[in-house]
Amino acid sequence: MERREEYQGYVPEIIKEIVINDKNELLVKLIGDANPMYQYLYREAAGVYWDEDLKAFKSTPLKEWTASKWFFHIKDLVSSVLKVELLVDEKIEWVNVAEDEVNKIKKAMKGYSNQIE
Template sequence: MDRDEILVIKVDDKGKLNIKPYSTTYPMIYRSATEVHWDNDKKTLYSPKPKDWSYLEWYLHIVGVVKAECSVILELTNKTEWINIPDELKAEITKAQQNL
């Protein structure tokens, strides 16, 4: 299984969670029918604005879909940039990533 670093995790101005990988792209991820999408301009994976799921659940879903559908493990690094992510959510994501 391949690995790729997560450059940026961001909640955009529309409330969508965006994950920007370092080197891989996922223009066909929508075919998985999992509500995970690819923004070709921003080069990010993104989710819908959370309604029933939390941002943590969407994060876990996105990295899980990429792993299952694309055989790539997305990994946080000490260089990952966090934009519009509250400290509590950052801590939850970091802790959850360690258990993947």
């Protein structure tokens, strides 16, 4: 596994795809190999898990929360617990995510100063 350079004190991971799967779970898929230690995120009992096969963080099934609320929950939890900064760029793929939820995430991400230009 290649060594990632820290980004403002956090390990950067670039999101390649955001998906709502057939189980109605939100998946935040990463580019490249990810750290196997991400699997321990479940210990926080916050409804977010690491799927090693998919190289993705995933939510429990979407019920009361929207896709955008789950996305920011995942992003904040990964940042605070794993010290990993999830970054997005213009090439991100959206699969089965409602357009209004995509727009909410994109609009809010503009407020994050650490995003790839």
